[in-house]
Amino acid sequence: MVHWSAEEKQLIAGVWAKVNVEECGAEALARLLIVYPWTQRFFDNFGNLSSPTAIIGNPKVRAHGKKVLTSFGEAIKNLDNIKGTYSKLSELHCEKLHVDPENFRLLGDILVIVLASHFGREFTPACQFAWQKLVGVVAHALARKYH
C-alpha cells in the first residue's frame, strides 16, 4: 500500500478541488496526442486528429479526456486503495485496449504540466512532488494487472 503523508493528501485535495475536470481532462488528452503523436494509434475512430487545432477541437478527444480525468478523481477519493480502484481498468487496458503502460506515464507527466500552467506559483515544488507521486502510482496501478 502506498503511504501518503497528511501534507501530500492536502496538496492533492487542495489542487483537485479547484480543477475543472472537463477542461483539464480535455487539455491533457489533447496535449498527449499532440506532443506524443504516436499515442494517436489508440484513437483511430476519433475522426480528425490531423493537426493540433483539429485535436483540440475534436469532441471525441474532449469527451474522452473528461472520462479519463473523472476516473482520476476516483483514485483521489481512494488514495489508500488505488490498486483496488484500478484493478478492473487495468485488466481492460491490457486485454481489450492493448495500451502500452508507458502511455500512462506520458499522460501523467502531461497532466502535471497542465496543472502547473493552470495554477502557476501555487503549484509549488512540494505540490509537484505529490502530484508526480500520484500520477506514478496511478500509472503503476493501471499496469498492475497486465499479463
Next chain:
Amino acid sequence: MVLSANDKSNVKAVFGKIGGQAEELGAETLDRMFHAYPQTKTYFPHFDLSKGSAQVKGHGKKVAAALVEAANHVDDIAGALSKLSDLHAQKLRVDPVNFKLLGQCFLVVVASHHPALLTPEVHASLDKFLCSVGTVLTAKYR
C-alpha cells in the same frame, strides 16, 4: 528525432521570451527536480540543497545557460554542446534517465511562469528540443 523548422522557430521564440530570466528558471527547475525526484540528489552529495542554496542557484544558472546555448544553435545542438557532452560522458556520467526528469521539471517551470507561452504546439517543440539536448549529452556514453 528531428526538429522541424517549426520546432526550431518555436524553441527560439520561447527562449527569446524567457532568456532574460534563464538563471531564475534554471534554479527553480533544479529545485523542482530535487523535490519531485529525490533520487536526482544523489548526483549532488557535495551540494547544500536546502531552500535558497547558492550552489543550486549557481548550478541552475549553468544548466540554463547550456539550454540557451543549445537554443541559439538549434541547427547544430551537438556542436554547441560538444564539450558538455564530453564532460557528461567522461566525468559526470549522469544516468540518461535523469535528463527526462530535468526536462519535465523545466516544462513545469515554463508552464507555471508562462502558461500562455506554452501552447500545445510549443509544448511539443520544447519537449522535442529537451529530448535532443538529453540525447546529445549522453551520446558519447558508450
